[in-house]
Amino acid sequence: QKEVEQDPGPLSVPEGAIVSLNCTYSNSAFQYFMWYRQYSRKGPELLMYTYSSGNKEDGRFTAQVDKSSKYISLFIRDSQPSDSATYLCAMRVTGGGNKLTFGTGTQLKVEL
């Protein structure tokens, strides 16, 4: 079993839809949770960061962490074609040399 599980998709939605992306994990020591966006053949770009459980909102993006269920989500409101990318969840433990464990990424396509 992988430490972090993420549905690879692809996920196709119409422009303006609300997108829900999710990851589950098995390591209860994970405390820091991040979402990265990666365009094709580019490096990942940090979108959201959350420490421990709770919600965090930034513009059209909302990140949720439920540590009791070992489940994290990223919601994108009013999705745009420019949101089409691969979204990777990542997480790490406290300390640990800042080492990140990534999910496989979900490929999202927002269609006009």
Add this chain to the structure above:
Amino acid sequence: GAVVSQHPSWVICKSGTSVKIECRSLDFQATTMFWYRQFPKQSLMLMATSNEGSKATYEQGVEKDKFLINHASLTLSTLTVTSAHPEDSSFYICSANTGGSSYEQYFGPGTRLTVT
């Protein structure tokens, strides 16, 4: 701010040769740099962590003699793939961290290596 560059962006080499990839933090000092590889439609797999002035820490299963990492300064780390084979063809991405309590890793744009 927080820009990381990689060079080259794409390289083709012949089997058996060595190739060096550079990772630079352009506007900050990177105490720690990370090297990842990514196969098509797969996640980033951490290869090694390097701290300036010390030996890199390799992840389990990564051959340290094949993937030589040097972090000679606070703004430059290099990854040398020695005696490259076609199965080494991949997308190599570096990231940099300012260290301490900073959680964020700033990623470079990646280097696509093709070994023929």
